[in-house]
Amino acid sequence: MSTAGSLIPPRTQQHQAAEPAAPNAVALARQGRRDRLLVLSLLLPAGALLLALLIIPVGWLFYLSLIEGGEYSLVHYERIWTMRSYQNILWTTVKISVIVTVICAVVGYPTAYLLAQLPGPLAAVGLAMVMIPFWISILVRTYAWLILLGARGPIVPFLQQVGLTDNPFLLLYNETGTIIGMVHVMLPFFILPLYANLRSFDWNLMHAAASMGAPPTSAFFRVFLPMSLAGIWAGVVLVFVQSIGFYVTPALLGGGRVTMVSMKIASNIQEYFDWGAASALGVVLLLIASSILILAARLIGGGQLWGTTR
């Protein structure tokens, strides 16, 4: 065939030349270009919004953090890196956020597990109970905690009476109070993504495990728990990332004795008008949050974390 093929190229060329141009090639290509332009123009409003509300402000934040006395400088970051007080604040922030996240996981998992097993109407009632506090202003809820945890609230006087403590400020204006209030605010953020994950669990898998000889506890740890990891991670990320930037609740329940990064940012601006230092702290928070997200996405797969795949 190859020798025959080399003998007849003139003929194939002739054949190609004789063939008419592919039908409608030009018109179809023009339509394709027009469709692509249309899609791009539809993306424009969303793109403009992102640019105006996210990209420019964050860029500006970066810019401000690099300015000191009208000149480019890394002095703000240097201070964060070297000064003991900044490090204490960062450490407190991360520590409280980790504790809040762990408590949310420990309290939220059984709650979501229960909700996921309830039949439809009961699950709706249970979910409403999780959601209702979520709809009340954080400020209102935090003031409610001030009363509940305070020296004249129901808890501390009771503890004093039974002789467990003589400290009227056991639960308020310290880390304990801050953590209690934050857990209350953050809990729905842990329960909801986990609930969505557990709700789609195929309970046949537990039947399968039992049929193969797995007692209920073992089936839970070997099948149910590993399959709910994506939901746990989604909740952990949501709670942790929000906790490290949380302001209102720690400011009120901490009573000035607990300083988290957000409060330092506020005081930098309100008391010292130091936008550069505040911006640098903002950038550090952003970096911590991003690295947690990236780490979580690495651990469980981005699709599962963002909820784009199951």
Place this chain on the structure above:
Amino acid sequence: MKTTRPIEIRQIRKSYGEFVALSDVSLTIQPGEFITFLGPSGSGKSTLLMIIAGFTRPETGSILVESQELVTMPPHKRDIGLVFQNYALFPHMSVEQNVAFPLRYRSMGRAEKRERISRALEIVRLEDFGARSIDALSGGQKQRVALARALVFDPAILLMDEPLSALDKKLRDYMQIELKRIHREIGMTTVYVTHDQHEALTMSDRIAVLNHGRIMQIGTPKEIYERPVNHFVADFIGDTQFLPAEVDGETARVGAEVFRLAHSSVDRGQKGLIVLRPEKTFLVGRDEQREGINSIECVVVGATYQGGSVLIEAELPWGQRIHLRRSTNAGTMSTMPDPGSGMCLAIHESDTIAVEDDP
């Protein structure tokens, strides 16, 4: 542990409120038998399977395996392999880890475990798939893994709940033959649930036909098909048509003719139905010899070409229309009757059975 004695299921009753899912179902499953629960949806077949597996609690009843009562035993102690319609494989484990799962709860040496896993994967012909993740398998492969996982611990009973219904037809036909082969190879007592009569007829040693929570008939595929004991079984299995008849022992009056019956489940003098199946029914000329044949005059109405066969429609004197099937080879095609021609609808006496008419 393979069973050497029959599994005795006695008087299982289960209801959901007003709805009776199973009413006093009893049957005995022989060791090594492949038995199918066949019935329409809502007949109770899956409920019965779930009761044997232990995931549904009946109100009364007993399931004895090797003189051990199963009904009161939690599922994980029952030693029953279960294959689900949707596979129910663990997606966070590899094929091998899935198959190894049941062995985790059984004490045996590492070497024996490995031996059993590779043997199970070999039986389902997935020897080289051990390291694959579940997501990377096709539907048919997933069902094989599910089967290997249910076989690997050599359970007393293997239960399968419509295991092939999620597969496309070609694969389903192939898997039917595969399941049959595997059953022949290891001879495991198998309970299979399906609503697909073809599947039931192809695979089973015996079929239990269920309807409204009762066993209508239990027997070999041939018995169920050739000798249905009531209207439901005759109607549910096969492409069945019925001729009204007055049954008198071994004969039945059909229109102006008297049919000789091979089998009847109708009381003498009662109204009954003659069971007609398209492949057992044929046409003869009105003047032809009719020794050993029951026949009744009819007029051919039309014929529809369907590839492998021609579907002929014939009208009986009282206006009822009957379908019968003729294969399409040159011989039969050349003698195809024209519409409007008067013929006789015929059925061999040995194929003629009567069932009672539902009140």
